[in-house]
Amino acid sequence: MPSEIAANHDSYWTEDDVKGGKWIVMPNQRVARFHHFCDDRKVFITPEGKLVCEHGEVSSSICSWLSSEQRAKQEGASPPTRKSVCDCQNTDGLHFTKEMPAPLFSLTPPADTLFGVLTALDSHKATIRGHALRHVPHTAGKEALFVSEKGVFCCRHGHSLKTLRMMQAGEKRRFRGGGCDCCPKTPPRRVGLMKARASSKPRA
Numbered sequence: 001m002p003s004e005i006a007a008n009h010d011s012y013w014t015e016d017d018v019k020g021g022k023w024i025v026m027p028n029q030r031v032a033r034f035h036h037f038c039d040d041r042k043v044f045i046t047p048e049g050k051l052v053c054e055h056g057e058v059s060s061s062i063c064s065w066l067s068s069e070q071r072a073k074q075e076g077a078s079p080p081t082r083k084s085v086c087d088c089q090n091t092d093g094l095h096f097t098k099e100m101p102a103p104l105f106s107l108t109p110p111a112d113t114l115f116g117v118l119t120a121l122d123s124h125k126a127t128i129r130g131h132a133l134r135h136v137p138h139t140a141g142k143e144a145l146f147v148s149e150k151g152v153f154c155c156r157h158g159h160s161l162k163t164l165r166m167m168q169a170g171e172k173r174r175f176r177g178g179g180c181d182c183c184p185k186t187p188p189r190r191v192g193l194m195k196a197r198a199s200s201k202p203r204a
Contacts, residue, residue, distance in 0.1 A: 018034045018042060019034065021033050021034055021105055023109050023110060023117065023120075023121070024044075024121070025114075025117060025118065025121070025123075025136075025137045025138075026044070026052065026054075026055060026056025027055050027056055027084075027085045027086075027137075027138045028055060028056040028057065028084055028085075028086075028188055029056070029114065029136065029187055029188060030046055030052060030056035031046065031047065031109050031114075031117050032044035032045055032046045032047075032052055032056065033045060033105070035051060036093070036100065037093075038092050038093025038094075039092065039093075041053065041054070041092060041093050042054050043093045043094060044056070045107065046107075047107050047108065047109050048107075049107060051093070051094045051095065051096065052094070053086060053088050053094060055084060055085055055086035055087075055088065056086075057084055057086045057088065058094065059091035059094035059095060061084070061086075062086065062088050062090075062091050062094070063091060065080075065082050065084075065086075066089070066090075068080050083188075085138075113151065114136070114147055114151070115134055115147050115148065115149050115151065118134035118135070118136070118137075118147070119134060123135055123136075123137065126146065128146065128154070128156070128157065128158040129157075129158035131148055131154075131158065132148070132149065133146035133147065133148055133154070133158075134146065134147055136153075136187075139184060139185075142155075142181060142182050142183050142184075143182075143183060143184045143185060144156045144182070144184060145184040145185075145187070153184070153187055155180060155182035155184055156182060157180045157182060159180060159182065161184070161186060164180075164182060164183070164184070167180070168183070
């Protein structure tokens with residue numbers, strides 16, 4: 001595994017990539033590309049045509065968090081923890097308007113799976129316990145996350161999330177490759193996210 005994985009949260013994109021309209025993987029694993037500026041905020045658009053903030057969150061999620069935080073403040077309680085790195089305090093620019101021009105580019109990403117997109121972006125690749133993996137951006141150290149071509153997520157030692165949960169539960173069994181103290185967060189599964197696995201066949 002590349003040593004830099006444990007030391008940073010490589011996002012695999014630069015300001016030039018953003019301005020050039022390249023597809024990027026957001027902190028919440030949505031795949032999006034730059035759409036427009038709203039004051040100093042960069043607004044992105046997903047393959048589904050949803051506008052998201054630079055953290056990959058849609059306006060409805062941000063509004064829900066803000067409402068819960070305001071309610072907690074009024075009740076003198078501690079604000080609830082957001083299940084996201086998003087710290088946006090408004091949804092400016094995240095709504096389509098009549099004046100907003102249509103995208104001048106295709107909304108088709110380079111692949112329909114997270115592994116495929118990461119491969120197209122030339123993200124860090126690693127072979128762990130014989131499996132070819134791609135590093136998931138914005139994860140590092142004990143929370144570093146990798147994904148296989150089959151869509152299986154695992155830690156930097158090659159343990160699947162299921163195996164890690166068994167380790168954390170204290171199950172007394174021998175784990176292949178030994179135990180580890182990794183604790184990657186479970187990838188979000190919201191509607192509209194780039195799925196790790198290939199889409200299943202449509203129902204008849």
